[in-house]
């Protein structure tokens with residue numbers, strides 16, 4: 001064999017080896033990419049599945065709350081009202097002695113405090129004003145409950161939203177949780193609330209003057225409250241953005257789209 005043939009064979013061999021290596025590298029890179037993509041898809045599916053479970057559990061929770069509120073109203077309050085009426089009839093009888101009168105007055109007293117407690121519990125479970133007068137009225141009542149007789153100042157500019165009853169309840173619960181968190185965790189005493197409907201949906205802004213919190217920590221390990229807010233925002237086909245710092249308090253912006 002002459003020299004040039006050996007050189008040619010060598011170059012060819014090296015080139016061939018280079019092609020094989022390149023092929024192998026490309027194969028590994030692409031298969032790795034595919035594996036990573038598959039893993040990501042799996043993780044997304046898992047998150048979606050968890051979200052679905054959370055959303056279903058929220059829906060069931062709301063149904064249960066409604067049922068308990070109705071039961072309280074029908075089975076407890078209605079019957080206690082009868083007790084109260086009957087006691088009043090007995091009290092009106094002039095022939096009863098002092099001891100009987102005192103006992104009947106005690107029954108009346110207990111009945112009325114129990115009625116008030118059951119009304120309060122039913123109200124917390126499902127505010128009746130929401131179904132009767134809509135979201136704006138229910139929120140105004142909620143803000144009033146928090147600011148009346150306290151040093152908490154709630155400035156708000158809100159309007160009614162054209163949402164179904166169930167979705168109005170989601171917005172109401174989001175506000176309940178946001179206010180509770182701001183006061184309990186943020187120690188805030190000024191809340192600025194804005195909610196406006198536009199052509200395609202609505203926007204909600206909630207700002208407190210509290211001590212703020214670390215958003216990364218909370219988004220990695222959210223509590224039940226924040227998780228519920230996230231699930232409700234998803235049910236409403238929306239997105240939530242949070243900004244928080246020590247000096248500027250916490251800001252929550254929720255944007256939701258109708259009909260998508």
Ligand SMILES: Nc1ncnc2c1ncn2[C@@H]1O[C@H](COP(=O)(O)OP(=O)(O)O)[C@@H](O)[C@H]1O
Pocket residue numbers: 177181182183185186187208210211212213218222223224225226227250
């Ligand atoms: N407005 C806020 N101001 C300060 N901290 C907040 C605020 N909202 C949420 N957080 C923080 O986020 C955490 C998670 O809140 P949440 O999910 O509602 O759980 P929980 O209220 O049960 O602790 C709170 O423990 C708190 O540290």
Ligand SMILES: [Mg+2]
Pocket residue numbers: 177180181223225226
């Ligand atoms: Mg909370």
